[in-house]
Amino acid sequence: MSVLQALDIGLAFLVFAVAAWTIFAPGAFAATVGYVVYGLLLSLVWIRLFAVDVALTEAAIGSGVTGVLLIGAAARLRAAETAGREKSLSGLSRLLVAVLCVLVALALAGVVLLLPDQGPSLAPQSMQHLPETGLGNPVTAVLIAYRAFDTMLEKVVLVLAVVGVWSLAADRYWGGAPGEARAQRPEPTLAFLAQILAPLGILVGIHVFWVGADAPGGAFQGGAILAAMWIIVMMARLTEAPQTKAFWLRLALVAGPVVFLAAGVAGAIFAGGFFAYPPGFAKPAILFIEAFMVLSIAVTLPMLVAGPPRREPRR
Amino acid sequence: MTSATLAGLVGAALVGLGLYGLIANPQPLRKILAFNLMGSGIFLVFGIVARKGAAAGLQADPVPQAMVITGIVVAFAASALAVALVLRLFEDTGQATLNPDAWTKPPDGGAGAE
Amino acid sequence: MTAGASAIAATAGGSLLPLAILLPALGVLMSLLLGGRRAEWIALGLMPVEFAVAVAIACLVWRSGQPLVYTLAGYTPPLGIALRADGFSAVMLITAGLIAPAAALYARANFATPPETEKRAPLVFWTLLQGIQAALSLVFLGGDLFNLYVGLELLTFAAVPLVSLDGRPETVAAALRYLLFALFGSVFYLLGVALLYGAYGTLDIALLAPLVRPEPAVWLAAGLMTAGLLAKTALFPLHLWLPPAHANAPAAASAVLSGLVVKGSFFLVVRLWFDVLATLPGVIPGTILAALGSAAILSGSVLALRQARLKLLIAYSTVAQIGYLFLMFPLATGPWAADAFSGGIMQALSHAFAKAAMFLSAGLIAESLGHDRIAGLSGAARALPVTFLALGLGGLSLMGLPPSGGFAAKWLLMKASIEAGQWVWAVVMAAGGLLAGGYLYRVLAPALSGESPQLKKAPARSRESVALALALVALLLAFAPPSFFTFLQIGRPAAGVALQ
């Protein structure tokens, strides 16, 4: 057994152990913290699978932003854990559920072991058409060219999620701002961190987006890093969340999907098909669309974390 | 055993664990955690499918990778909506429970909104 | 199988297919951006255009006798994504294109925005209604299993917040439970997608169909995807989320949720077993589905009989009527297959219109009386004759009495099951019809007798006619000509043949 294999097995056990902790930990808060650790370990697994783009996304969104969201919720729900007695399942049904879950996992493991070592693949086709897109990173090409339709609609999913979260506001708060007001005296430590980190993070985010055309990275990952910076600045209460009725906010939320959709329709007019790029202009067109997607992701994720409006709108 | 197969087995185990948490854990927040865990197990299955599709000079098939990226973003959006619902429930009732008694109270109409 | 080159090459007029999805998607984005009353105007303005697109798609399918195909971004599958419209898709598109505007016209009274402001419920309603339209178009037209996953997620995100629109805690809890079931369904579906890609390296339905072999990965994928879709369709025993969710939503939203949204995931179950997995031996899985369907028919009807509130009764009747949809699966092999298929689709259509009509009527009843307690409905039909007519005509279709679409559906299914020698489904259907008669009698009998009650406010004629029109469509389906059933078979040469 090589050292790398030993490390792989160690990592596998660690991931499994932390995952089991998030399911079985006695307190919800502890379980949530476990989940964040789990997400970071998982990005290491993704690196071992040679999927660096996914590793970046998992670290930034799967663990990072989701972690902030869930820890925030767990902290606010701490009171509920002691207040409400939950009806839990009886011992027998727990056992039945456990048996079912073990069966599903075993069946899945069996199928995974049966998969051939060299499976079917679209890698050759992805590489064959890569020059048409002018990109160097095939994952970005799949997201923004070959399967552009998926990606555009997934942006619409994010917009619907924002509408859904906002819909949970009380009527009188509609149009107001979510989250807490800007503090007179922000928490000094967090403010210090935010002031140093945010400029750096913005640079890193734009960098990750920019290199995504040719190297691991891209609009999702870059946008998520920018989003994280805004979240930190809001957490430090250096600034407050914008009013949800603000036109600039709405514009930033929908800019990505609208530009993507418009480019898709333009493709039907100028390039012979919906979401097709004119030959020779593919790369500038893709970067143009991606720039707006970065903006929308950077605004959407913090808005989803911030939750529904909680203050009355100002005139 | 290759690291890809190992990751696949971890994925299978995560799906099992997540499914258990989703069904057996009564607290909504824990169900959301379990859903995320199960989701990431499924993404790992995509991951080994991608890794086993290494070809044309690529270490992994880019198509499943792109699907995972899409999936991670959708899973986050789903968590955000679920968390917003749980918090709203908690603010209104002081509890965050899916106990059916909470909504089968005698009706007051159901005349629609407004 | 006609898969291969012809199934993935774009056809003339195919560019209508992305339009059917992109128009409502653009409506969602613009409604949020411009806000206020403009959301309503955008929704109402786009609906006729979207309906025209649906009709145009149906005409093209009809004229060519072949499915309409479009490949997006100029990349053919497996690398690119294809959209496909067969007879079934076209019919479902038109159904959605009729019911969504009906719900919208009805909802204008509930979700009006005063000038110069923006209100929460109207903006959310008009935006998400268009979200549901976009999602359903994608579900009906998608030719790629992962693209369909995105469609399912769109549908979930558009549907769940409608349930909790009025913000009472029980509606929030119902929405949360709905979301958790839907997410469970999504991840199971997605896991199946991963396994199919791992086995065959493509997710395009037309390319996948001839490759599929009965092997472990495929069986597991089929089981997981079906279970996930059943959770979203609310087939027994995964139906627990549906009654509180559909009963607590505003009436216009309930009509869309019960009439259309559950049909989206049902549509994908049909796609899965009739198109993707057509080469698998489908008798045992089909029998399991039909057995669950039977359990749904009986348990849903019995529970509907015991409800105290009209909207809950109608919601439980949805649980029962969903059961009928699954009786077509064990009958998919043999000379009766075409009848079974037609019957199943007819049930989906007639239930969509009938249930939408009933929820809209129930909403009018609740607004007029100030409550929807069944015990307090005595004499109400005298005060609200048109509303109760719509409710009753919708109920006719649920019971399966002639002349109604529900009768046509149940008659075709019954004929197929008797020809196939599978009597048990016919018995279940007969029992379900009787039970449906029972729960409708509970509502209609007291409403038709006794003193006419004082109305809090009289319902608007226009809103009553919307409900009545939907109920009439459910009736008119009974007179569907044979060519309609031929149309449903377009794009489906495999059904009945490949299953041998």
Added chain:
Amino acid sequence: MSLVVDLFSIVAIGAGVFFFVAGTVGLLRFPDALSRLHALTKADNLGLGLVVLGLLPRSESLLAALKLVAIWALVQLAGATAAQLVGRAVRRKGTAA
């Protein structure tokens, strides 16, 4: 020359790992939050610092080396902030559990 570099890397990374292990043991075994915090910051500071130091001569380019140093600096910043916040929370609660 390469032997010296290898030796340097091994010693530095080994020392780094030692501090990580010590920090982790402290985290698990120390009785109260503040002393656990104390143990943990040693792992952050010295452990990661020594690992980075050991990796520096092995980096392929100056840019890669700078990235390594930047990672260390960022972890310093994040770790210090987190320790501050945890410490303050402990003091506010009054209990050092």
